[in-house]
Amino acid sequence: MVEIVNGENKEEDEKGPQCQKLCENRFFDFLKATPSKEEFFKSDSAPSSFSFGCRSQSQIIDISSNPSPPDPAPDTNDGGGCFCIPFIRKIKWESLFTYCKNWVKHPMNISLLIWIFFVAACLIALFLLMTGLLNRAIRKDSDRKKWTEILNQILNALFTIMCLYQHPRITHHLVLLCRYGSKDILELRSIYCKNGRRKPHERAHMLFVVILLQITCWSQYGLCALYWAFTSKTRPDWPQILFFALGTGAPIVAGVYTVFSPLGRKNHSCNDEEFQRNYEARSVENELKLYEKRVIVASPEWAGGPLDCWDDKSVFCLSFFCTFCVFGWNMERLGFGNMYVHIITFILLCSAPVIVFGVAALNIYNDTIRYLVGIAGITLCLLGLLYGGFWRIQMRRRFKLPGTGFCCGFLAPSDFIQWFFCWSCSLAQEVRTGNFYDVESDGFCRKDCKEGSERILTSLSGENVAGDSIVTLRLDSEEGSRRAQEEDVDVEMIICSREGEVEVARNEMMRPPVQSWMKEEDDEARRSGSGM
Structure with a gap:
């Protein structure tokens, strides 16, 4: 055991900052810890209360130097002994709140929260109907079956929309795994491998995860076909149960496998040959860029205003009549992903909701709910234009372009509003700006x-x-x-x-x-x- 006397021990001085740093950064480690069996069986009686405390710095050093468990705390309750768990650290609620606040600010996360809210509301209402807790409110059995079918149709539409939005990206990953070039490997590692490092048999592991995600999407499509082609009375049960089991189990297995397989393990090897080769290649590339001495524009400007469309008439016409294709091409040129993924995703965002929710509305035998579902589909199609506004924000932040801020000084809402009300003008301005500069990975360079x-x-x-x-x-x-x-x-x-x-x-x-x-x-x- 390390003795601690007036802070004169050098080993304490060396371990103190490290332990303090771990306590600050890893506030969820208690989820991975297991209680000590020796300490549990030393207590005279079964524990009736649990004391969750945080040990001081000196106690942490004492435990790290001597692994033997300490004596159990004295009994302070009348009903039994007190079981102290020494491995739990104090949760930094302020840091957790800051992380959640930053997470919610992301537009994609806001959309995900809205989707989760509607799914949870429909699931709770369906659970109440199936358990009979709403029998007093809905007395007729025929009415309860109608509401059950309405909720099933809405849930089916919500899950189908989510699968349609994610399917182009998953299909692109499958194509990259089949092709498996040098650039494809780096892109796949950044998505599926922890820390983006090379893992043993990584191609087989990533292929297994991608196939599970593909099964999830196609199972949902099959379930959607059953809900659209059959009524509640004629719908077969066994395909419905099969598709539901596959659609629910496949993503869960994929998530667990990604975490506990070699893809989710830390790779501490610093002598990885491929990593060294990639590092040397990047170093040589950076040296060549420095030797070329290309001027990175520190404060770039937009190539004209949003309404300066006549500066390049061809760009404006293409942006208006071929919005999806021009948008995908421009995004790939700027380094924001694959062109075809952007094109298909943008098309689905602007067309799939009205189709999915429209067909679901036809299978709902309630006029009020039918109109609400149809209006929701049209609204989501219009909001699909905000996809371009989201990537305009990413373009502005990466290349340090100035923002307008006409929406009460907020830059991000201003970009969304500009794309929503004049998508062709905004896209033409982005294309003209990309033509005016040479695009680098971290900024614009003069042409x-x-x-x-x-x-x-x-x-x-x-x-x-x-x-x-x-x-x-x-x-x-x-x-x-x-x-x-x-x-x-x-x-x-x-x-x-x-x-x-x-x-x-x-x-x-x-x-x-x-x-x-x-x-x-x-x-x-x-x-x-x-x-x-």
Whole structure:
């Protein structure tokens, strides 16, 4: 055991900050802990109360140095002994509240919460009907069956919509697993593997998870077909039970398998050869980017306003008549995912709700509920345009573009409103901005150094070089390239300064003198010395 006397122990000083850091960051570790059997059987009687406490820093050090369990706490209750659990840490409610608040701010999470709310409300109402708790409110058995069918149709529509929204992305992952190129591997690892690191037999594990997710979607489609093609009296039971079991069990197995399989385990190996190769490749790529010295625009601007559509008429016409295709192409060009996934997802968001909820409304024999379900489908189709507003926010944040803030100074709602009321103008502005700059992974770069432009080699301002070292050449011509080779132009740094020009500094200070020139200098010095 480590003795602690007036804080003079060095081992305590070394372990103290580490334990404090663990207590601050890992406030859910108590879910993984198991009680000590020895401590449990040492108590005289069965525990009637549980004391959940947080140990001090000195106690944590004491336990870490001596693994033997401490003596049980004295009995403070009349009914039995007190069972103290020493491994539970205090929950940081403030940190938990901050995390939940940041999570709720995400638009996708807000949509998920709304979907969960309606699903939970329908499930609770269906449970009350099936258990007979609403028999007093709904006295007729025929009315209860009608309401049960209404709730089943609404739940079927909600789950079908969710599967339709997620299916393009899952299908894209299946295509990547079949193709399995170098870029595909990195993308799949970032989604399914913990920490994005290489796992043993990762392709087989990821394929198993993706197949389970595919089974979930197709089971829901089969269940949806049963609810649309048959009435409650003629609907067969065994296919309904089969599809329901597959649709419920497959995602649960996929989630548990992802966590407890090698995909969810930590990989502490720092000598992973593939990781080292990827790291070296990224380092070389970064060095090449630094050598090219492309100018990253620190404060880019939008290429015109949203209403400046006549600056590029072709872009505006394509944005209006081919919105989905232009949007998907622009998203892939900007580095926000696969083009076809964006196109299909956007189409489903703007068309699937009215189809799914419309067919569900036809199977509901209640005029009020039927109209409400139909209106909900039309509303969701209109709200599908907010998908473009969401990715406009991502584009603005990644490339540090300015926001309008006309909606009471809030930037994100302003982007949503702009896309909702004028999607073609917003999309045309995004396409024009992408055309105006060179797109990099972390920002926009000026479109200066491109083929066919007039590139000029000059000396950097402020450099102390001789006048004859300043070379001005047109590198896009054969004559300029030949002269650059003949005169041995040493280009050390290229900086895109303005359109069509490149500033180049020749490092004359580090270049050794020519040997023939040194011989001529020595001969002249000898002649002058002999003449004197």
